[in-house]
Amino acid sequence: MTKNKMDKEKIEEGVRLILEGIGEDINREGLLETPDRIARMYKELAAGYTDDAAKHLKKRFHVDNNDMVLEKDIPFYSFCEHHMLPFYGTAAIAYIPNGEVVGLSKMARTVEVFAKRFQLQERLTAQVADAFMEELKPQGVMVLVEAEHMCMTMRGIKKPGTKTVTVVTRGVFDDNEKLQNNFYRMLERR
Numbered sequence: 001m002t003k004n005k006m007d008k009e010k011i012e013e014g015v016r017l018i019l020e021g022i023g024e025d026i027n028r029e030g031l032l033e034t035p036d037r038i039a040r041m042y043k044e045l046a047a048g049y050t051d052d053a054a055k056h057l058k059k060r061f062h063v064d065n066n067d068m069v070l071e072k073d074i075p076f077y078s079f080c081e082h083h084m085l086p087f088y089g090t091a092a093i094a095y096i097p098n099g100e101v102v103g104l105s106k107m108a109r110t111v112e113v114f115a116k117r118f119q120l121q122e123r124l125t126a127q128v129a130d131a132f133m134e135e136l137k138p139q140g141v142m143v144l145v146e147a148e149h150m151c152m153t154m155r156g157i158k159k160p161g162t163k164t165v166t167v168v169t170r171g172v173f174d175d176n177e178k179l180q181n182n183f184y185r186m187l188e189r190r
C-alpha cells in the first residue's frame with residue numbers, strides 16, 4: 001500500500017469542484033473552510049493508506065496453549081469505494097495460535113488499518129484475515145464483518161437496517177465445521 005503522504009491541495013481542489021458542480025457558491029461563508037476541513041478529515045478517516053498491519057502484529061507473546069482467541073464487537077467505520085459513502089459495523093477476529101499471540105489492541109488496530117480506506121466489505125474482511133496469516137502465522141484465522149452501507153440506506157435502493165455479513169476463513173478454519181461452529185457460538189455469547 002502506498003506510503004505517500006496525502007495531497008491536501010488536491011483534495012481541497014476536488015471538494016471545490018464537487019461543490020461547484022452541484023451549483024453551490026464556494027465563496028459563501030459556511031463553505032469557505034469546507035475544502036480544508038474535508039482534507040483534514042480524510043487524513044484521519046483514510047489513515048489506513050499510510051498504516052501497515054505488519055507494524056502492529058510484529059510484537060508477539062509466547063503461549064503454552066494454542067486455544068482459540070476471539071475478539072468481537074470491534075466497531076469500525078469505512079467507506080465503500082463505489083459511492084465514497086460510509087459503511088460501518090463490527091468485526092470479529094478469531095485465531096488458533098501457533099505458540100504466539102498478539103496484544104489484544106493489535107487485533108482492533110489491524111481492523112483500523114484496512115477499514116480506513118476506500119473498500120469493499122469482502123476485501124476488508126479478507127485483508128484482515130490475510131494480515132494475521134502472513135504476520136502472526138497462526139494455525140488458522142476466521143474473520144466476520146457485519147455492516148450497514150449508507151449507499152444502500154440514504155440513496156439508491158434505500159433499505160435502512162439491511163446488514164451485510166462477510167466471513168473469511170484461513171488455515172485450520174477452512175472446511176472445519178467444528179471450529180467454525182465454535183466461533184459462531186462464542187460470537188453469540190453475551
Ligand SMILES: Nc1nc2c(ncn2[C@@H]2O[C@H](COP(=O)(O)OP(=O)(O)OP(=O)(O)O)[C@@H](O)[C@H]2O)c(=O)[nH]1
Pocket residue numbers: 080081082119120121122149151152156157
Ligand atoms: N459487493 C459489494 N458491493 C458493495 C459494497 N459497497 C457497496 N456495494 C454495491 O456496489 C454496487 C455498485 O453498483 P452500480 O450499479 O455500479 O452502482 P449504482 O448504480 O449506484 O447502484 P445502486 O446502489 O443499485 O443504485 C451497488 O450494488 C452497491 O450496493 C461492498 O462492500 N461489497
Ligand SMILES: [Zn+2]
Pocket residue numbers: 080081082083084085149151152
Ligand atoms: Zn456504495
